């Protein structure tokens with residue numbers, strides 16, 4: 001492969017995982033590149049897991065309860081790192097939901113990368129300092145029974161709850177994606193309002209959390225309100241498919 005091709009791979013891996021590009025560069029120095037890449041990535045992953053807490057970020061759990069990442073992919077890609085305060089706030093909120101509804105698993109989505117304030121976690125505009133974290137909603141089956149540990153879309157994002165609510169003007173260049181083509185693909189899983197309400201309330205009442213983004217029509221439907229509950233504006237991603245919180 002030409003150097004330009006390797007450059008693109010390094011760039012993509014860096015954008016998606018922060019440190020994966022480094023693993024590819026290491027693999028380029030060897031003969032069996034794919035095997036070397038997997039090994040180098042594994043070593044870098046473990047090093048990040050051990051060293052990130054030293055520089056101020058901790059990984060959210062991948063397999064535990066009552067709080068875990070929505071998919072192990074978030075862990076593999078090293079997108080589950082947040083500041084210790086935010087991790088504590090997330091654990092605390094998940095415990096509160098599990099106290100109210102004992103079988104609940106709370107699912108986290110994108111947090112941040114292991115290192116470096118200011119390094120963007122694309123496509124998010126703000127997840128660059130470990131102080132931001134997204135949560136998935138809770139869902140039910142069509143009969144209204146809570147679906148433990150499940151989301152509508154495979155990655156937790158982009159299954160919008162209020163597609164009918166046109167609260168922003170149509171713009172061509174915007175991060176407010178509607179993902180219309182994807183919507184019919186998601187299974188019929190209504191949002192589980194009781195648990196979602198408890199989670200939002202638990203996060204809002206944590207003094208360390210300063211802001212939550214929930215789309216206004218959805219906040220209204222859930223019956224949650226408060227000074228910390230904000231609308232992110234029309235140029236940023238929609239928040240009727242997940243909850244965004246920040247310190």
Ligand SMILES: [Zn+2]
Nearest residue numbers: 132133134244
């Ligand atoms: Zn977010």
